[in-house]
Amino acid sequence: MEDKELKKLVIFYSLEGNTKFIAEGIKDMTGAESLELKVEKDISPKGFMRYVWGGSQVIMGKKPELVSIDKNPEDYDVLFIGTPIWAGGYVPAINTFLHRVQIKGKKIGLFCCHAGGGSGKAFSMFKEKLKENTIIGEIEFKDPLKNDKTVAEKQLKEWIDSIMKV
């Protein structure tokens, strides 16, 4: 892929900062613009209830209202889409976004952060919703803010270099 003229956008949601950390790395490494999805009435990032509330939203397939989106994925060639793993899938904010916005003919890199349970069915859920696009790669991280950030940054750099070369 000839990188220089491609317009890139990182689209992500992050409740506790891990996915945001990776999104910012992608932004710095590729010169991408970014679109952070925010939910109108979001859950608290603290306390055990977030697991119960967030997990049940995923299981029920909720599509919470998002704070207005100021970037159109149509205007970009390459999209990086990132999510924390909730109940083994992507978060409700991503669910809303993928229902609301038509994404076609893009090159897409997928990334996620989890607490050790792995990416679950998130990547297959993305691929199902993004069928009319080319998935150029996927990568997962275990809570990068709690673990070695340098290792995560190195893995991210290698991933970016490999997918942007294709």
Ligand SMILES: Cc1cc2nc3c(=O)[nH]c(=O)nc-3n(C[C@H](O)[C@H](O)[C@H](O)COP(=O)(O)O)c2cc1C
């Ligand atoms: C509601 C909720 C559900 C979660 N479910 C899972 C899960 O199924 N598997 C897992 O490994 N981690 C799970 N986690 C942990 C997060 O995926 C993980 O900490 C991630 O790095 C958080 O990303 P963030 O800091 O960008 O919000 C869950 C966290 C929350 C708040």
